[in-house]
Each structure stands twice: as structure tokens, then as C-alpha cells.
Amino acid sequence: MNLRRLRLNSNIRDLIRENYVTKNDLIMPIFIKEELDGKNEIKSMPGIYQFGENAFLDEVAECIDLGIKAVILFGIPKLKDSCGSDALDEEGLIARSVRKIKETFGDKIAVITDLCFCEFTDHGHCGIINPKLKTVDNDATLEISKKQALIHASAGVDMIAPSGMMDGIIKALREVLDNNEFSHIPIMSYSTKFASSFYGPFRDAAESAPSFNEYIPKDRKTYQMDIANSREALLESLIDQEEGADILMVKPALAFLDIVKTIKEKTLRPLCVYNVSGEYSMVKAASLSGWMDYESLMMEILTSFKRAGADMIISYHSKDAAKILN
Ligand code: PBG
Numbered sequence: 254m255n256l257r258r259l260r261l262n263s264n265i266r267d268l269i270r271e272n273y274v275t276k277n278d279l280i281m282p283i284f285i286k287e288e289l290d291g292k293n294e295i296k297s298m299p300g301i302y303q304f305g306e307n308a309f310l311d312e313v314a315e316c317i318d319l320g321i322k323a324v325i326l327f328g329i330p331k332l333k334d335s336c337g338s339d340a341l342d343e344e345g346l347i348a349r350s351v352r353k354i355k356e357t358f359g360d361k362i363a364v365i366t367d368l369c370f371c372e373f374t375d376h377g378h379c380g381i382i383n384p385k386l387k388t389v390d391n392d393a394t395l396e397i398s399k400k401q402a403l404i405h406a407s408a409g410v411d412m413i414a415p416s417g418m419m420d421g422i423i424k425a426l427r428e429v430l431d432n433n434e435f436s437h438i439p440i441m442s443y444s445t446k447f448a449s450s451f452y453g454p455f456r457d458a459a460e461s462a463p464s465f466n467e468y469i470p471k472d473r474k475t476y477q478m479d480i481a482n483s484r485e486a487l488l489e490s491l492i493d494q495e496e497g498a499d500i501l502m503v504k505p506a507l508a509f510l511d512i513v514k515t516i517k518e519k520t521l522r523p524l525c526v527y528n529v530s531g532e533y534s535m536v537k538a539a540s541l542s543g544w545m546d547y548e549s550l551m552m553e554i555l556t557s558f559k560r561a562g563a564d565m566i567i568s569y570h571s572k573d574a575a576k577i578l579n
Contacts, residue, residue: 337373517562
């Protein structure tokens with residue numbers, strides 16, 4: 254069988270290409286830091302910045318100009334305490350930021366909020382600590398998550414994305430949104446999220462590394478999933494689909510493409526992948542060292558997500574990819 258006939262010229266190769274990355278697929282994360290003046294490059298993520306409240310609108314404007322469809326916001330508040338009070342304040346950092354984007358840009362770009370507490374707590378865990386159990390208290394965290402969801406919704410967010418891996422959170426958030434006239438707000442669940450080493454640089458970016466002492470664990474393994482488990486990975490997304498998630502997610506992406514493929518085959522909601530900080534930093538480090546070509550490596554990785562079944566991609570490469578696609 255001659256397979257090389259169809260590879261001989263680029264027009265024919267284009268005709269038979271099965272998967273594409275387009276600008277419609279891309280979501281750009283934005284880190285907003287209270288009291289920062291201007292922007293501050295994250296050491297472990299060259300090319301990615303924390304933005305002050307006087308600077309992040311420029312970043313959003315750039316995303317709009319490039320044709321990116323959505324941003325996902327992460328906040329680094331000045332005040333961090335045991336229950337993440339800033340996230341529960343209608344005048345808190347994320348609520349303010351959503352309102353500003355919506356006032357300035359209207360529907361030119363979708364605003365998604367990461368709904369979690371690790372950036373807002375002084376201990377860096379994703380909810381309220383139960384010292385007896387030495388872990389995050391599931392149901393107490395559901396209660397504050399509901400408040401956080403209403404604050405984001407009231408601020409005008411287009412979609413919320415709960416990322417704390419609490420059991421029952423999709424059902425809880427769907428109910429509270431529906432009961433408060435926010436039934437039109439979709440939920441993108443970080444449905445299958447692993448306890449991964451690939452989040453390392455994010456914790457610099459969001460200043461959210463989990464701390465530990467005799468009452469709290471040093472990692473997130475009591476709520477995020479074991480990277481070795483694929484059956485449980487499917488179950489997590491099946492449950493969130495059942496609870497009413499509008500979009501499912503696999504995170505991280507690159508080392509978990511088998512999981513992406515399985516979940517795509519076994520569920521019926523759109524599927525997002527999160528191409529996380531450590532995946533970005535590896536590619537950047539290799540290309541800045543001159544070991545690999547940044548653009549082709551990035552596009553190959555993004556295309557592999559589409560091939561595995563992703564419908565959309567949260568990636569720190571989004572702006573760079575959109576530039577190439579333009
Ligand atoms: C919040 C959250 C994290 C990331 C996205 N949302 C941190 C974590 O779970 O530790 C990581 C994203 C990345 O590494 O780029 N829970």
C-alpha cells in the first residue's frame with residue numbers, strides 16, 4: 254500500500270489532515286494580583302505575567318485582538334486567611350475584575366472564573382481545613398463555594414469553573430445558581446483533576462503552594478486524584494456529567510491523553526483540557542535553551558489535544574498560538 258503518495262505535497266496533506274487547532278479552541282489564563290503596579294513576569298513561566306489591577310485589561314484587550322474566545326481568571330489577593338474571605342466578598346478581587354472586564358469589553362470575550370480557595374487561603378489549600386481529619390472539609394467547603402459562585406455570577410461572569418475537587422460540588426453549585434436566577438450560567442467542571450507535579454510553576458504564579466503543619470497535609474492528595482488511576486478518572490467525569498456539569502475537563506493534559514480519549518468516548522458533554530503551567534514551562538525551557546523549536550513544538554502539543562478528543566484548551570500558549578493561526 255502506498256501511503257506516501259498523499260504526503261508528497263502540502264496541498265494534499267492539508268486535504269487529508271484530520272485535526273486542527275483553531276482560535277475557537279483557545280482559553281487564556283490571566284493572573285490578577287492586588288496592589289501590583291503594572292505586570293510582573295513569573296520566574297518559572299517565562300512570557301507569563303501577574304497583572305496589577307491597572308494592567309490586566311490591556312492583557313484582555315490583547316486576547317480580544319488576537320481572536321481568543323475566552324479568558325479564565327485567577328486572583329492573588331492581598332488578604333489571605335483561613336477561609337479565603339476575599340473570595341467571599343462582593344467587592345473582592347475577582348468580583349471587581351469580572352465587573353471591570355464586562356464593563357469595558359461587554360461580550361467581546363467570555364470571562365470564566367476559576368472557583369477555588371487555594372489562592373485566597375493563608376494555608377494554600379482548596380477549602381476550609383478540618384483539623385481533626387487533617388484535610389479539607391468537604392461539606393464546609395461546599396457551603397463557601399456556593400457563596401463564591403453567587404458572587405462571581407452577580408459580577409457578570411459568563412461561566413464558572415470549580416477546581417477544588419470537592420465531592421458533590423457540581424450539584425451544589427447548580428442548585429444555588431438555579432435558585433438565584435442564574436440558571437443561564439454554565440459550569441465548566443475541573444471534573445478529572447489529578448494531584449500532579451505539573452502544577453509546580455502555577456503555585457509561583459498564584460502564590461498558592463499548600464503549606465503544612467500537624468493539622469494540614471503537605472499536598473493535595475486528599476482531594477485531587479491519584480495520577481495512576483484511569484477507572485476513577487472516568488468515574489469522576491461521569492459523576493459530574495450526572496450532577497449537571499455543562500463542560501467536563503481533564504487536567505493536566507499532556508501526560509493524560511489516554512484519559513482524555515476515554516472520557517470523550519464515554520461522556521456526552523463538551524470536553525476541555527488544561528495544558529497546565531508545568532507543561533508550558535517545560536516547552537519554554539527547552540526552546541529558550543535552543544534545544545527545541547518553540548512554535549512547532551507548541552502547535553504539535555495543542556494539535557495532539559484535539560486528536561485525543563478535546564473540544565477546547567486552556568493554555569498559557571493561547572496568545573502565541575493565536576498569533577501563529579492569524
Ligand atoms: C486551583 C487551580 C490550580 C491550577 C488551576 N486551578 C492549582 C492546583 O490545583 O494546585 C493549576 C493550573 C496550572 O498548573 O497551570 N485549584
